[in-house]
Amino acid sequence: MSVFVPLGMPRFEGEPGHGRRPGRGTGNTAYLLVNPPVTDPTTAYHSIPYLVGAAREAGHTEYACVDANLDAFTYLADPERFGATLAAARRARAEIDARSAAPRRHDEIRYRQALAAEGLSATSARDAIGVFQDPEHFYHPPTYAQAVAVMSRWWDLIALEMPPGAADGFSMRVKSAVNLCSTADLSDPAVPAALARPFEGYFADEFVPKLRERPWAVVGLSVNYTSQLPVALRMARLIRTVLPDTVIVFGGTEVGDVVKYAPDLAAPWRVFQDADLIVPGEGEAALIGILDAVGNGAVRGGDAFEAIGGVMTRSRPVPDIAYSDVAALASPAYDVWDWERYWAPEPVILYSPTRGCYWNKCTFCDYGLNTDRPTSPSRERPVAAVLEDLREASRYGRTLYFAVDAMSPRYLRTLAAALVESTLDLRWSAELRLERTFPKRAVGELLAASGCVAISFGYESGAQRILDLIDKGVGIDVVPDVLAELARNGIAAQIMGFTGFPTETRAEALATYEFLQHHEKLWTTAGIGVFALTPGSIVAKDPGRFGVDLLPLSASDDIRRYLPWRDRETGEAHWPVAEDPRIPREYSTGNRKTSFDRPFLGGIDSAHTLLYFARFGRGLLPEAPEGTGREKEPRVRLVEEPVVRIPFASVDELTGVDELMAEVSRRSRAHLDTTSGAYEEWLDGPGTARPGACGVLVMANGGLVEVPAGVDFGTDNAVTRALRVMLATQARV
16 A cells, blocks of 8 residues: 655754765866757746756856757757658558558547648648747737648647547646556656657657767756656666666656655656655755765765755665755856747746635645645745846846745735835736735735736635635635726636535535626636545545545555545545546536636646736637637748548547547456556557548648538538538537
8 A cells, every 4th residue: 555755854954964074076067968858848947946046146157958848849940840640640541541451440530630640741740839939920810820820730640659548738648548647658668668659759859969069977857747757768768778877866846746756765766766866845956965975076976965055865765854944045147048039929937926825625636846835835926036037037038937835925925015116017927816906905906006907816616614714714605896806907817616515515516606606707727526535635645524534545656646535425436537527518518718727828827828817818818809700810820720531431430539538437446456557458458439531621720520421522612611611619519
């Protein structure tokens, strides 16, 4: 059975045992920091600028930073390479078409994905990125939608080179034909290599030459999302091959999760087998300590790293939890990135004036390397220092997202007032906690004057009983007043909630959606998920209080990212699901201004959404143009919607990723093996499509719609155009 890794008592940097390592190094310890794929290419995550800022202030000035995520997708978008991707997809279909034997399930999944190539050209990916970076095309929704459609199709094509079901836009599914909850899969070098296969050309042509530029003494991989983990493991293997004597360090939020949810103290080292050091918490002081040690002669495998706070070694696998003194941190080094290369018309910069959560009581929450609380303790940077940081950041961009857990109301008001008094001209957004004092103190007016364009809130539930169980500390009756205060001052509200909390009734679940319906004029975007129980939450630590019995996981899922549970009253077992089956479709649709998701327009807190708020206000989208309607058409057409003939009686009968995910769920619930090898037999099994012929409309976003027999879509006339529109409209609905 999995056990929680003991992480020691938390301390703050600067307390005894956490000071700087005595004996400074040369200051010339050459280090390289890497942001691996797969994650959001529209802006840069802020971990590496914070690390470089701290190390630079400590005298370590020999460094380089690689945003391998951005570089890899830019590399793949080159017309020659993207054209080769299209050709490979068409060859895959032709090879399956030519077989005399019936296709396997895996063949049918790949056939569906390969259809995404139809209607694209070799320049489509490059031109889509160009739309995102163009200040005119980006803010024209029909043209913007063309670029997002290309990205959606591109991921179907990338998925052809990966294990089935793994790719999920600019992310990866935690469980598919590969199990990212399994130390067995993650510690088998062949599995991360299979997931990283689309990026091997980039590794060979650009990343490995960067490694060979100089003998880097330290290479750090900043892994902040689960979708980055397998590719980072593959990159570490390359680094070890090219630089056998280099000290390899893994850090980031996802690394902390692996340590936190692993079954035993040795498990992280089975996953991060090419690492010399693991930094599972905040990394500034740890990086300085590592660089100092190497500058003083420390080598990989030696014991000189043992005294560095917050660093795990193989002989010291239980670190202290080192929380940084936010007031004393150096300013982030935003000059490490070439901001013009990101996929947006102007930079959106992430900055953290505070860390941790001042409330820190919500019973569902489980974030970061915490032990006795839902997340890390609240720490605030002095506002004067924040203003200096922001002046430096404004050299690169004037649109910021304050990446915080939650700022206290007092600190928020102080910071906003300081921004009003400053000469800075910034637009900003943040995720805040709902506070009933907002209307009473006219906080909306102050926030608007300071440059705030959008605020994200977790209202969590429309039922007060559930909010009380969550210990949210707010009444649902005050939420409309808070939202109205923002709306009066032109600030957009992005609100988030979930259904499925223990003991929640169907009526209470519906109330969460009904709250949105009743107050739809007060918010702009919303996201409603389904509760998933995580091991570090208060619910998991005290299940009886919530009427819950914890259930065992499949032995394959030994990295316990979530826990199944049973409702004691109803006896119903609950496993993580994407949708709540109790919610009617008419309730779950219509909560967005667009059909896109992160990292694109309409996704909660995405860079693109923030830029649209800054341009068009809380309505998010520009007002509908008057006149001829010409502006409703794309200014640049990047993707066509062709009709393709396929040798199957119905495209809907082809096995898809949904069927694979149903098999993943079935195996998990039955406690069967869910590692990558377990799906080989299922994927090799016979497909479900019957031979025959049908026409398929490949929609702009890659969706597939079967067309009526007997209609010649090769002829372009009013009838066929109208029928295309009708089919596409029905499919979207």
